[in-house]
Amino acid sequence: MRWDALQLHDPAEAGAADGGAGSGAPGPAAPEPLPLLPRGAVARTFDTPQFRGMTFYEVQARSVLNRVPEASAVPFRWTVNPYRGCSHACVYCFARGTHAYLELGTGLDFDRKVVVKTNAAEVLRRELARPRWAREHVAMGTNVDCYQRAEGRYRLMPGILRALTDARTPFSVLTKGTLVLRDLPLLQEAAQVVPVATNVSVGFLDEDLWRLLEPGTPSPRRRLEVCARLNDAGVPCGVLMAPVVPGLSDSPAEVERTVRAIADAGATHVTPLLLHLRPGAREWFLAWLDAHHPRLRPLYDRLYGRGAYAPRAYQDEVRARVLAAAERCGLGGAGPRRSRRLGYGVAALPDDAAGRTGADAGRPPAPAAAAPPAYAQDALL
16 A cells, blocks of 8 residues: 555554564454555444444544645635545545545445544634635535535534634535535525525436435435525525436436426526546446446447547537526526526625724635536536
């Protein structure tokens, strides 16, 4: 394993377990290699139905405010991800590949072995207090879902939301989780002082497809109920219609049904995104496809045979289908241009300069939040 000094178990202990180097003693089997995490991390399991079979690696993070590479197409420069790995177990999740950095598998390991940055809120508060922090937009839910089931136990998000609000930093949340409603009062409070936006991810309504493709998530209908609740409470919420799955959820009838349900939920906008298959997710998804829909393999070989993304013409065709349905339903669609106004935008806020005193008075006002254009939304899944 690379960087042995960062293993959770001591190599010397492993040697002792197998009888010692060169001893020839039979000894117990060597322990299974653990993920590439700092010493001091704690591996924890919980014997409860919702967490059975899962392992949580609790770590002390040195930093949680992540700068997005300048080359990225997304319109935000900062993210916060309190977890790595995700119990939602979405077969297509692009973040699966990031588990390989920890020398964990991108399949079941990604679903069942979750890294928890237990000190995320306090570290973020410290980072936001630095004088050079310019109160740029911070996006959450951009790697794995910050409201996955683990959040119900670890409760990291309330502290994160308070830190962002106290630092007058605009932010957005993308989620498939209904647990976001637990923090509705905090989101309402934040929306009084900084631009706040939320999005739920709903790519389709088909319940059979949902159970197979997103087995650890709340149902699509429940996610749309979350969207309605957030908007009713004054917290702007749109829908990232992602992924649209070729051959399974991209038909005109299925698109129309999904968009109509999104409109009925009162979403502020809909942004379509076609399935993309990066390394890690690609292998896992195609194995799933071969098991459940082998007849579609030739289609996927044509669409994704040369890379992670379907041809631009096919993406444009699906996007046009969604946006036409949105127009028929009276729903704002967020395409590459319009999304900057509709995606993460919020209602006008009180004058930011009013009432700012002390150290806060010397800081620049919180900027307006920007929306990711449809072609850049891949970073949000």
